[in-house]
Amino acid sequence: MSKVLVTGANGYIGTCVVAELQKRGCQVVACDVAFTNLPGNVDKLAADIFDPDVDIYDLAGQPDCLIHLAWRNGFQHNADTHLQDLPHHFAFLKKMVEAGCKQLSVMGSMHEVGYWEGAITADSPTNPLSLYGIAKNSLRQALEVFTKGKDVSFHWLRGYYIYGNDAKSSSVLGKILAADKEGKEFFPFTSGKNLYDYISVTELARQIVAASVQDKYTGIINCCSGVPISLAEMAEKFIRDNGLKIKLQYGAFPDRPYDSPGVWGDATLIQKILAECEE
Ligand SMILES: NC(=O)c1ccc[n+]([C@@H]2O[C@H](COP(=O)([O-])OP(=O)(O)OC[C@H]3O[C@@H](n4cnc5c(N)ncnc54)[C@H](O)[C@@H]3O)[C@@H](O)[C@H]2O)c1
Numbered sequence: 001m002s003k004v005l006v007t008g009a010n011g012y013i014g015t016c017v018v019a020e021l022q023k024r025g026c027q028v029v030a031c032d033v034a035f036t037n038l039p040g041n042v043d044k045l046a047a048d049i050f051d052p053d054v055d056i057y058d059l060a061g062q063p064d065c066l067i068h069l070a071w072r073n074g075f076q077h078n079a080d081t082h083l084q085d086l087p088h089h090f091a092f093l094k095k096m097v098e099a100g101c102k103q104l105s106v107m108g109s110m111h112e113v114g115y116w117e118g119a120i121t122a123d124s125p126t127n128p129l130s131l132y133g134i135a136k137n138s139l140r141q142a143l144e145v146f147t148k149g150k151d152v153s154f155h156w157l158r159g160y161y162i163y164g165n166d167a168k169s170s171s172v173l174g175k176i177l178a179a180d181k182e183g184k185e186f187f188p189f190t191s192g193k194n195l196y197d198y199i200s201v202t203e204l205a206r207q208i209v210a211a212s213v214q215d216k217y218t219g220i221i222n223c224c225s226g227v228p229i230s231l232a233e234m235a236e237k238f239i240r241d242n243g244l245k246i247k248l249q250y251g252a253f254p255d256r257p258y259d260s261p262g263v264w265g266d267a268t269l270i271q272k273i274l275a276e277c278e279e
Pocket of ligand 1: 007008009010011012013014031032033034047048049050068069070071072073074107108109110158159160161162171
């Protein structure tokens with residue numbers, strides 16, 4: 001794999017993906033609207049990928065592989081921008097493939113699936129319940145139609161919950177960290193009993209890169225731990241590991257009836273890809 005373009009490269013996951021690509025000896029071009037989080041030795045392209053007058057493919061030096069992470073408002077699930085940006089994501093990705101990019105990886109989300117109990121596989125039906133989920137699901141479906149029969153290897157990388165570098169994360173763990181820093185004694189919490197799939201951002205980056213630079217396995221690839229763990233267990237461990245003083249105030253928020261008692265990813269395929277890329 002000679003050249004890999006990463007969009008959203010200055011973001012939470014993007015910075016780790018860029019580091020992992022460099023570790024693997026790939027030539028990387030990092031694209032984002034602005035850069036504050038990447039080291040000096042990274043080739044950077046500051047651009048808005050949605051600008052129709054900008055030829056990202058040429059500016060990035062005609063990359064062989066694209067890892068598309070750029071997205072706005074990922075933690076505001078009903079922001080209008082998810083639907084407003086959807087045609088722009090599609091137009092950008094279509095332009096990249098038509099220009100000659102042969103490997104396309106796009107970051108998806110478990111929220112495409114909607115309510116689900118148990119392990120999510122590539123064949124699980126999708127009934128998204130938020131504008132974020134609807135936009136991700138629609139982008140995936142549009143790209144499946146668009147790439148069919150074309151000379152491009154298309155990977156839809158489905159993400160779950162993520163931890164690590166938590167000061168930079170907008171997740172619940174990032175919020176616990178911020179509240180502790182502000183000196184708060186208690187953090188209002190649900191019962192924390194629901195089971196989810198958590199992966200560290202560095203391990204996720206390893207999975208994203210392994211899935212993106214191969215062309216044997218295409219379609220939906222879950223990027224996840226495959227291990228269900230309760231939010232309470234995860235948060236208590238996080239508080240211990242970081243030596244925080246804050247305590248979880250269980251039951252301050254009611255459990256939402258539309259939250260699944262347990263949902264996680266089936267990691268069989270990504271584990272196979274990781275094993276094969278290490279052979
Ligand atoms: N963080 C999570 O928990 C999580 C979980 C599952 C999936 N995802 C997906 O992973 C991807 C990356 O998430 P993240 O948490 O790193 O997000 P992030 O907000 O930290 O990073 C996204 C980056 O995309 C950039 N961007 C947005 N619009 C752009 C544009 N038009 N042109 C150029 N750059 C643009 C932003 O500037 C930002 O740096 C997203 O697609 C997100 O939906 C995230």
